[in-house]
Amino acid sequence: MHNPFDVQTPENLSTEDMISLFVSENTDYYQIEKAGHTFISGPRGAGKSMIFRFLEPDCQCRHTGKKLSKLEYYAAYIPIKETDLNLPELARLQAKHATIVLNEHALVIHVATKFFVSLAERAPIEGASEKKNIQQYESFYYDKLSKLLFRSGWKDELPSLKCCKNIKDQLKITLSLFDDVFGQLNHYMRKLSFCSEVLPYEGTLFGYTDFLVPLIKALKESPFMPEGPIFLLIDDADNLNKSQAMVLNSWVARRTTGFLCLKVSAQEGEYKTYASVGGQRIDAPHDYSEFNISDKYTSRFDNFKVRVRDIIAKRLTHHGVEKTPEDFFPVNKKQEEEIKAIGEEIAKVWSERGRGYRPRDDVLRYARPEYMKRLAGTSKSGSTYSYAGFEQLVHLSSGIVRHFLESASMMYAETVSKSGGEPLSSIPHGIQNQIANDYSNAFLFSEFSKVEKDEGDPSLTLDKPAKLKNLINALGGMFRQILMSECSEQRVFSIAFSNGPDMEVQEVLSLGVKYGYFHRSTIGNKEGTGRVPLYILTRRLAPTFKLDPNGFAGYKFVQNEAIKQAMYSPKKLTNMVQKQGFETVMSTGGQGSLFEND
Amino acid sequence: MTSAKGLPPLPLAELQKTMSLDLDLFICSASFESRSLSAPKSLMPEKVKKVFMMRNENVQGKGVEYGEQILAHFRKRAEMVLVSKTSPIKTADGLLAAISSMELGDNASCLVDITTMTHEALLILFRILNKQLPKSVDLKFVYSAAKEYDPGKADENKWLSQGLGEVRSVLGYPGEMRPSRKSHLIVLVGFEEERARKLIETYEPAALSLGIGELPPVNESHLRVNRSHFKRLLSSNPNSIEFHFSPTDPLAVRDIVLEKVKLFEGFNVVIAPMNNKISTLGVALAAIENPEVQICYGRAMAYNVDNYSTPADYCYVFSLPSVI
Numbered sequence: 001m002h003n004p005f006d007v008q009t010p011e012n013l014s015t016e017d018m019i020s021l022f023v024s025e026n027t028d029y030y031q032i033e034k035a036g037h038t039f040i041s042g043p044r045g046a047g048k049s050m051i052f053r054f055l056e057p058d059c060q061c062r063h064t065g066k067k068l069s070k071l072e073y074y075a076a077y078i079p080i081k082e083t084d085l086n087l088p089e090l091a092r093l094q095a096k097h098a099t100i101v102l103n104e105h106a107l108v109i110h111v112a113t114k115f116f117v118s119l120a121e122r123a124p125i126e127g128a129s130e131k132k133n134i135q136q137y138e139s140f141y142y143d144k145l146s147k148l149l150f151r152s153g154w155k156d157e158l159p160s161l162k163c164c165k166n167i168k169d170q171l172k173i174t175l176s177l178f179d180d181v182f183g184q185l186n187h188y189m190r191k192l193s194f195c196s197e198v199l200p201y202e203g204t205l206f207g208y209t210d211f212l213v214p215l216i217k218a219l220k221e222s223p224f225m226p227e228g229p230i231f232l233l234i235d236d237a238d239n240l241n242k243s244q245a246m247v248l249n250s251w252v253a254r255r256t257t258g259f260l261c262l263k264v265s266a267q268e269g270e271y272k273t274y275a276s277v278g279g280q281r282i283d284a285p286h287d288y289s290e291f292n293i294s295d296k297y298t299s300r301f302d303n304f305k306v307r308v309r310d311i312i313a314k315r316l317t318h319h320g321v322e323k324t325p326e327d328f329f330p331v332n333k334k335q336e337e338e339i340k341a342i343g344e345e346i347a348k349v350w351s352e353r354g355r356g357y358r359p360r361d362d363v364l365r366y367a368r369p370e371y372m373k374r375l376a377g378t379s380k381s382g383s384t385y386s387y388a389g390f391e392q393l394v395h396l397s398s399g400i401v402r403h404f405l406e407s408a409s410m411m412y413a414e415t416v417s418k419s420g421g422e423p424l425s426s427i428p429h430g431i432q433n434q435i436a437n438d439y440s441n442a443f444l445f446s447e448f449s450k451v452e453k454d455e456g457d458p459s460l461t462l463d464k465p466a467k468l469k470n471l472i473n474a475l476g477g478m479f480r481q482i483l484m485s486e487c488s489e490q491r492v493f494s495i496a497f498s499n500g501p502d503m504e505v506q507e508v509l510s511l512g513v514k515y516g517y518f519h520r521s522t523i524g525n526k527e528g529t530g531r532v533p534l535y536i537l538t539r540r541l542a543p544t545f546k547l548d549p550n551g552f553a554g555y556k557f558v559q560n561e562a563i564k565q566a567m568y569s570p571k572k573l574t575n576m577v578q579k580q581g582f583e584t585v586m587s588t589g590g591q592g593s594l595f596e597n598d
Numbered sequence: 599m600t601s602a603k604g605l606p607p608l609p610l611a612e613l614q615k616t617m618s619l620d621l622d623l624f625i626c627s628a629s630f631e632s633r634s635l636s637a638p639k640s641l642m643p644e645k646v647k648k649v650f651m652m653r654n655e656n657v658q659g660k661g662v663e664y665g666e667q668i669l670a671h672f673r674k675r676a677e678m679v680l681v682s683k684t685s686p687i688k689t690a691d692g693l694l695a696a697i698s699s700m701e702l703g704d705n706a707s708c709l710v711d712i713t714t715m716t717h718e719a720l721l722i723l724f725r726i727l728n729k730q731l732p733k734s735v736d737l738k739f740v741y742s743a744a745k746e747y748d749p750g751k752a753d754e755n756k757w758l759s760q761g762l763g764e765v766r767s768v769l770g771y772p773g774e775m776r777p778s779r780k781s782h783l784i785v786l787v788g789f790e791e792e793r794a795r796k797l798i799e800t801y802e803p804a805a806l807s808l809g810i811g812e813l814p815p816v817n818e819s820h821l822r823v824n825r826s827h828f829k830r831l832l833s834s835n836p837n838s839i840e841f842h843f844s845p846t847d848p849l850a851v852r853d854i855v856l857e858k859v860k861l862f863e864g865f866n867v868v869i870a871p872m873n874n875k876i877s878t879l880g881v882a883l884a885a886i887e888n889p890e891v892q893i894c895y896g897r898a899m900a901y902n903v904d905n906y907s908t909p910a911d912y913c914y915v916f917s918l919p920s921v922i
Binding site: 086089175183196457 | 687690691725762769773800801899
């Protein structure tokens with residue numbers, strides 16, 4: 001039985017699957033669609049590649065019902081894999097001017113090739129076999145492209161288009177031409193391998209302004225191309241080396257946005273540099289607009305919920321299940337009734353003991369934490385709290401659609417294995433809760449071992465992954481203590497720095513952001529004079545630390561030294577917090593010396 | 599000396615005896631593994647005219663100590679060549695300068711101990727030897743076997759390296775990549791499952807072939823560990839093609855790899871040799887015979903420097919006459 005929540009690489013999804021699965025509302029899709037250069041950052045699984053895939057012409061033609069030539073823009077997908085442009089021979093040219101020139105050449109060939117791959121594989125070209133269109137492409141090929149090639153140093157005759165029966169055949173021959181240009185670079189690399197002298201490069205040499213820009217301008221004049229701008233969707237640009245990133249930044253600095261816009265995605269904090277070849281930095285909003293794809297969740301949960309709801313509803317319909325997401329992922333009714341009853345108690349005493357402006361505010365803020373406290377009080381463990389229910393699961397996915405889909409896929413598989421092959425109409429709350437807990441624990445334990453393996457340094461007693469794990473455990477434990485307390489803000493998932501963070505703390509937090517354990521944002525400082533970094537613990541870990549993932553969550557100001565202590569001796573710190581309270585220990589520097597003995 | 603059934607093991611005590619003449623050049627590598635001492639200490643210093651001992655510039659663990667032992671063993675005949683894990687150019691330049699300084703006459707004899715070189719350094723050295731040495735040189739290779747990897751640990755807990763750093767093509771083996779094409783990745787799987795998994799994730803190949811070194815003769819305990827890693831890799835890559843090779847027969851490895859290359863015509867082919875060094879030389883032979891294929895290397899973030907292996911008391915000696 002096919003699982004409706006399976007996650008596939010967007011690059012490999014068919015047009016049909018994209019149309020039935022992609023949800024454009026409440027994403028940054030409409031921002032990216034605007035003309036202009038754009039940088040998009042965010043963690044893996046947040047949906048960057050999915051948006052890029054949907055912008056491609058096959059999806060756009062199907063989505064809008066328009067012909068290719070009538071689209072608002074043409075978006076070509078340019079993936080950058082770590083191994084595409086990582087040529088060790090180029091290191092021979094380091095600190096020599098040619099390194100930039102040849103890196104730009106390599107990048108231009110890559111982009112131009114992928115552009116033609118896009119035309120060959122993703123563009124529904126009308127009348128691709130019509131004589132006039134074939135002739136039109138011939139004229140582009142023999143007049144414009146050949147001139148650009150000869151100007152760039154190409155010396156051979158162009159491969160003939162004579163036997164081509166349609167434009168797709170012509171595009172394949174054009175692609176072989178670009179392969180040959182890359183072959184020249186490859187040949188040069190071979191010669192560089194074991195030669196320490198500077199060897200002159202005598203092959204074809206492409207640049208952005210003298211080749212790529214006029215090439216794209218010329219292609220834009222083809223009758224099958226839209227009149228609007230061309231978007232180059234450069235995905236995973238963090239895989240470019242520093243020289244290539246500088247080259248790309250120089251392209252961004254050029255004013256080509258009238259007809260050519262660069263849409264650059266990178267994993268947060270991983271893009272090598274924002275300096276251009278001349279040394280000047282490119283800046284937002286002057287040179288480009290930028291946004292973080294996960295900010296939508298951290299700042300506007302409702303938007304994210306609506307988006308996930310639409311995605312899940314589409315997947316259920318696609319699978320023939322006529323249920324709403326809320327019905328398919330039901331809450332634990334008994335638990336919700338008990339929470340409702342606690343809410344009524346709170347509302348009743350609001351006039352005497354209320355803390356919010358309205359009874360409803362107090363109910364929303366305190367009913368669920370109170371329920372969790374009572375559970376802990378009776379069973380000495382909060383583990384019986386149920387994380388079932390669509391909305392709660394959306395909160396647990398912490399702004400990453402893939403997190404929701406992965407856990408939903410496991411819930412589905414588990415339910416199927418217990419249903420004896422019967423069609424499913426919902427996922428029992430027990431299974432939802434069990435998988436939500438497993439998924440959370442796996443993130444902190446088995447998945448964390450990947451961070452340890454990939455980023456660990458066994459020569460250190462306490463390396464960065466170990467510090468990160470300590471910090472997560474300390475914060476998770478302290479947030480649980482706050483939830484169990486009587487303070488006014490009981491749901492806390494974030495910390496902001498009243499001083500710092502210093503380099504060591506920042507490196508550990510950045511590692512956490514890279515692997516999705518934290519989201520990074522900013523918030524106004526205590527003095528109201530500027531902004532400070534805010535780090536939000538992923539709500540995916542709520543079941544592991546028995547936290548309440550629902551609704552608005554507050555943040556706490558912390559001192560850099562306190563966070564450092566959490567990295568070095570988390571147990572000592574959490575014990576102190578339990579005895580003295582969070583504010584005393586974490587916010588006012590009462591945690592004592594970092595290296596005091598226990 | 600190679601055969602279809604793999605190389606015959608040779609007791610280390612008999613290594614010197616198999617060298618019919620004095621050695622004009624011996625190239626070896628010092629590492630944190632005590633195995634790096636096995637072949638050098640089995641040779642009589644007075645029977646060797648010149649020794650180049652490769653050593654990583656930031657060698658960890660006992661690498662410095664073992665390097666000093668090798669240098670002391672051969673005394674003034676020995677010279678250290680520093681190589682780099684992060685800069686293949688530095689490695690190539692150091693080796694090239696050393697080998698170019700030798701004037702090896704007709705029928706000179708040369709022995710290379712490949713045991714503890716990194717795969718990348720070995721491949722670069724092989725390319726340089728192929729380029730620099732006259733064809734008349736009698737070139738042999740020696741590989742000292744390991745008795746056990748990560749000794750004392752249960753099979754499921756054994757590890758040799760952690761993490762995957764930069765992934766790059768190996769200097770001298772760039773292949774003839776065509777950006778418009780899809781890629782076919784061929785991995786010769788060894789102990790380092792995690793590194794192989796990350797490498798596959800990095801390439802996201804359209805086609806994947808996974809090879810296991812289980813054709814005899816093989817060390818049964820190594821094979822048991824390899825099999826469990828291999829099974830896990832297969833299950834996480836259900837569309838991959840499985841093949842088998844002999845880890846002690848470089849010519850057979852070359853042939854099977856060249857056969858697998860043909861499976862996907864019109865694809866860029868990248869090979870990741872992650873099994874032992876003998877099979878890595880087989881991959882080098884394949885890439886030299888078919889220059890369209892690229893060899894890649896994924897640097898580990900950390901090695902199990904304190905408990906990598908224990909040495910066995912035998913080695914394999916072989917030559918590759920078809921190349922030099």
